[in-house]
Amino acid sequence: MTSTDRPPARAWPPTPDFDVWPVEHLPAAAETDGRIVTVTWDDGRVSRYHAIWLRDNAADPATHSPATREQVGHPWDLPADLAVTSASLAGDGSIEVAFAPEGRTLAYHPGWLRALDYSNGRHDDLGDIAPTYWDCRRLAAPPTFDGPACVERDGALLEALEALMEYGIVRLRDMPADETAVQQFAERIGTIRNSNFGFLFDVKTAPADSRKAADSNAYFAGALAPHTDLATREYEPGLQLLHCLKNTTRGGRAVYADGFAIAAHIRRTDADLWRAVTQIEWTFTNRSPATDYRWRAPLVVLGRDGEPVEIRATTFLRGPLNVDYDDVEAAYAGLRAFQTLAAGDRFAMTFDYAPGDLIAFDNRRVLHGRTAFDEAAGERALKGCYMEREEVLSRIRVLRRARRANRAA
Amino acid sequence: MTSTDRPPARAWPPTPDFDVWPVEHLPAAAETDGRIVTVTWDDGRVSRYHAIWLRDNAADPATHSPATREQVGHPWDLPADLAVTSASLAGDGSIEVAFAPEGRTLAYHPGWLRALDYSNGRHDDLGDIAPTYWDCRRLAAPPTFDGPACVERDGALLEALEALMEYGIVRLRDMPADETAVQQFAERIGTIRNSNFGFLFDVKTAPADSRKAADSNAYFAGALAPHTDLATREYEPGLQLLHCLKNTTRGGRAVYADGFAIAAHIRRTDADLWRAVTQIEWTFTNRSPATDYRWRAPLVVLGRDGEPVEIRATTFLRGPLNVDYDDVEAAYAGLRAFQTLAAGDRFAMTFDYAPGDLIAFDNRRVLHGRTAFDEAAGERALKGCYMEREEVLSRIRVLRRARRANRAA
Numbered sequence: 001m002t003s004t005d006r007p008p009a010r011a012w013p014p015t016p017d018f019d020v021w022p023v024e025h026l027p028a029a030a031e032t033d034g035r036i037v038t039v040t041w042d043d044g045r046v047s048r049y050h051a052i053w054l055r056d057n058a059a060d061p062a063t064h065s066p067a068t069r070e071q072v073g074h075p076w077d078l079p080a081d082l083a084v085t086s087a088s089l090a091g092d093g094s095i096e097v098a099f100a101p102e103g104r105t106l107a108y109h110p111g112w113l114r115a116l117d118y119s120n121g122r123h124d125d126l127g128d129i130a131p132t133y134w135d136c137r138r139l140a141a142p143p144t145f146d147g148p149a150c151v152e153r154d155g156a157l158l159e160a161l162e163a164l165m166e167y168g169i170v171r172l173r174d175m176p177a178d179e180t181a182v183q184q185f186a187e188r189i190g191t192i193r194n195s196n197f198g199f200l201f202d203v204k205t206a207p208a209d210s211r212k213a214a215d216s217n218a219y220f221a222g223a224l225a226p227h228t229d230l231a232t233r234e235y236e237p238g239l240q241l242l243h244c245l246k247n248t249t250r251g252g253r254a255v256y257a258d259g260f261a262i263a264a265h266i267r268r269t270d271a272d273l274w275r276a277v278t279q280i281e282w283t284f285t286n287r288s289p290a291t292d293y294r295w296r297a298p299l300v301v302l303g304r305d306g307e308p309v310e311i312r313a314t315t316f317l318r319g320p321l322n323v324d325y326d327d328v329e330a331a332y333a334g335l336r337a338f339q340t341l342a343a344g345d346r347f348a349m350t351f352d353y354a355p356g357d358l359i360a361f362d363n364r365r366v367l368h369g370r371t372a373f374d375e376a377a378g379e380r381a382l383k384g385c386y387m388e389r390e391e392v393l394s395r396i397r398v399l400r401r402a403r404r405a406n407r408a409a
Numbered sequence: 410m411t412s413t414d415r416p417p418a419r420a421w422p423p424t425p426d427f428d429v430w431p432v433e434h435l436p437a438a439a440e441t442d443g444r445i446v447t448v449t450w451d452d453g454r455v456s457r458y459h460a461i462w463l464r465d466n467a468a469d470p471a472t473h474s475p476a477t478r479e480q481v482g483h484p485w486d487l488p489a490d491l492a493v494t495s496a497s498l499a500g501d502g503s504i505e506v507a508f509a510p511e512g513r514t515l516a517y518h519p520g521w522l523r524a525l526d527y528s529n530g531r532h533d534d535l536g537d538i539a540p541t542y543w544d545c546r547r548l549a550a551p552p553t554f555d556g557p558a559c560v561e562r563d564g565a566l567l568e569a570l571e572a573l574m575e576y577g578i579v580r581l582r583d584m585p586a587d588e589t590a591v592q593q594f595a596e597r598i599g600t601i602r603n604s605n606f607g608f609l610f611d612v613k614t615a616p617a618d619s620r621k622a623a624d625s626n627a628y629f630a631g632a633l634a635p636h637t638d639l640a641t642r643e644y645e646p647g648l649q650l651l652h653c654l655k656n657t658t659r660g661g662r663a664v665y666a667d668g669f670a671i672a673a674h675i676r677r678t679d680a681d682l683w684r685a686v687t688q689i690e691w692t693f694t695n696r697s698p699a700t701d702y703r704w705r706a707p708l709v710v711l712g713r714d715g716e717p718v719e720i721r722a723t724t725f726l727r728g729p730l731n732v733d734y735d736d737v738e739a740a741y742a743g744l745r746a747f748q749t750l751a752a753g754d755r756f757a758m759t760f761d762y763a764p765g766d767l768i769a770f771d772n773r774r775v776l777h778g779r780t781a782f783d784e785a786a787g788e789r790a791l792k793g794c795y796m797e798r799e800e801v802l803s804r805i806r807v808l809r810r811a812r813r814a815n816r817a818a
Contacts, residue, residue, distance in 0.1 A: 016729075017696055052737070052738060053741075068696060071726075071727065072631065074634055118734060119734045122731050125692050190605070190700065191604055192603060193602075193603065194600050195600055196600055199603075233797075233799055234797065234799045235644045235797065283534050285426070285534075286803070287426055287477060287479055292806035293802075293803045294535050295799070315480065315483060318465075318480065320462070320466050320534075321527070322532060322534050323527065323531065324531075325527060328459045328527070332462075332465070336484065336485035340485055388644065389643065390644075390702055394695070394700045394701050394702045394703075401701065
């Protein structure tokens with residue numbers, strides 16, 4: 001079948017979402033045994049769907065609100081003896097399924113039904129982007145994009161955000177060096193995460209008379225060892241934006257390192273250190289008269305599949321280690337190894353911030369730091385905010401959806 | 410030693426934090442083998458501390474900033490041959506430790522050192538509050554507190570927040586029924602979580618002409634089955650506040666249920682259902698033209714200790730189930746069992762919202778819902794916001810610290 005043979009998409013039944021489902025294949029046959037609907041497609045593929053799955057995902061207004069596309073019917077309210085009495089093909093290529101004891105016939109969009117076939121293995125409904133780990137041999141500088149293009153054009157933004165999810169860091173060049181640009185760009189992605197440091201924060205030397213009230217080492221001119229921010233929180237921010245407004249000091253070079261790559265290196269080279277960084281928990285404690293956030297986690301948090309999902313390396317927020325007596329020296333050995341790698345030539349990417357540079361990075365993967373700077377030599381000002389990985393992923397999905405809609409139109 | 414014998418706290422060495430460390434016991438002896446410092450206390454307890462632990466936690470200005478109390482020295486910069494050359498007691502009860510090769514002597518606060526002893530088992534540095542699971546036989550209504558007292562008095566607030574962490578729900582009565590009260594109370598605890606629904610949100614029937622653009626079922630007058638909010642997010646909000654401003658409709662009764670208690674019931678009674686609700690993952694998908702958040706999780710998420718840490722039950726945001734073919738019917742059976750219990754007489758606590766009531770609940774534990782209401786019969790308006798569990802825990806720690814300081818003064 002060529003594309004000109006296709007019936008127009010709008011003639012097909014609705015789907016329970018706002019997405020676009022190109023029809024690549026049409027069903028050739030549909031049958032049922034009452035519990036399962038079996039669809040044979042024009043390329044020979046056979047897909048099987050359970051009655052309860054089809055009924056739950058029906059796009060009729062009694063099941064999904066046409067306004068919100070959210071469920072208004074619930075599967076636990078369906079009759080316990082739910083069954084399919086017939087499955088057949090409509091002339092336009094949709095699949096019609098009749099349910100008992102309700103006596104209702106519901107129609108399914110063939111592009112949607114084919115894409116969501118779960119009987120031939122799981123499909124990638126999250127749109128996952130696999131990480132590429134890097135050291136400085138692989139990546140000498142952050143993947144760099146034109147800032148204004150990303151603000152103005154969806155295609156450019158999508159490309160930058162996909163690189164951000166793959167490498168954990170991107171640099172946007174030539175953003176306006178003003179106070180509002182970081183928020184504008186952040187809101188082009190999604191929702192900014194509020195914190196006790198405010199909605200937006202300024203990283204610049206604190207005025208001398210306010211030094212005693214500073215609530216973070218970041219507000220001094222000293223070097224900052226590579227770290228993640230807010231390891232004291234149950235939910236370490238998944239994304240950080242840092243936008244350079246001014247930089248006329250000497251020093252203050254940016255330092256970034258891929259914590260997942262460091263973890264992989266340790267795993268390859270030293271089983272004792274690997275155990276230490278993945279199994280022994282530090283207690284991270286926020287020091288402030290006003291707040292007292294705490295969280296307990298190893299330096300490298302592993303997901304259910306055993307791969308790193310999160311680095312917890314806010315080293316200057318480590319509280320007193322509170323672990324088994326025999327693990328204390330191993331914990332420090334792991335910390336020393338991890339931080340030495342993060343600051344070393346192989347893993348620490350360094351560069352100078354130029355005014356207008358906006359660095360976006362995965363704060364749960366990529367450590368950031370800086371060399372010390374001479375505050376008498378000039379001014380240095382960064383403006384930043386926190387977000388979450390899921391804001392980036394949501395924007396990527398919406399941009400990909402729009403691209404599919406454009407192609408289908 | 411009676412309290413009047415104690416030296417004044419300010420004479421003791423500083424600690425690397427903003428906390429208060431009452432001295433209940435003084436050291437009777439201190440000695441070292443170079444690697445370990447052994448302290449014998451006046452009650453006979455023997456505590457052992459590693460050289461690296463003591464050195465890393467020193468409160469001198471080169472190790473911890475006196476302004477921020479954050480680390481400015483790093484343990485990986487210490488000499489690899491770090492050793493203790495002597496450990497001794499000062500006249501005021503502090504412990505003095507000399508380090509080689511640095512040649513520095515650092516002093517430790519006895520209350521701090523005793524409290525953080527890790528050589529006799531881990532201490533509770535998070536200040537954990539164990540949950541008490543409830544059904545309606547145990548808890549007929551939310552633990553209820555006087556709202557204005559919680560706003561004005563730290564002691565009343567602390568009591569309410571401790572109950573919130575224990576039961577997952579509290580009700581504050583007689584809050585001002587105005588638009589600002591929920592934000593004021595939230596900020597008495599900590600930081601509000603922003604979302605695509607806004608910083609604050611209004612739960613009331615959408616005006617008829619905006620129905621088609623509504624972005625959540627909550628904005629209609631229908632019943633809402635017990636659910637958690639935002640299961641589509643990696644980080645489901647840990648806390649929700651709902652403040653009743655007006656309620657002159659018929660119906661719209663509040664429904665709350667303890668998801669952890671329901672999970673425990675399923676665990677006790679049916680191994681197949683327990684596997685289904687804890688092992689089979691639903692894909693939760695946000696339906697919106699503007700955002701597309703997704704997350705995959707079972708209904709009941711277990712922590713490392715095998716106990717429930719999170720309920721994912723935004724049933725109207727379930728996307729098409731995408732699991733092993735043979736798990737489909739089991740997944741629906743688990744969902745049916747869980748939601749039927751959540752709405753049933755045993756677990757579903759129901760009551761009417763009165764203007765001025767503010768309900769605070771753990772959105773990752775306690776499901777909320779409502780019965781349908783008659784929008785023609787009157788007005789119903791709730792104002793709400795999201796926060797995190799950790800904001801509550803931080804406030805509890807700060808309030809407890811202030812109480813310790815008051816008692817010590």
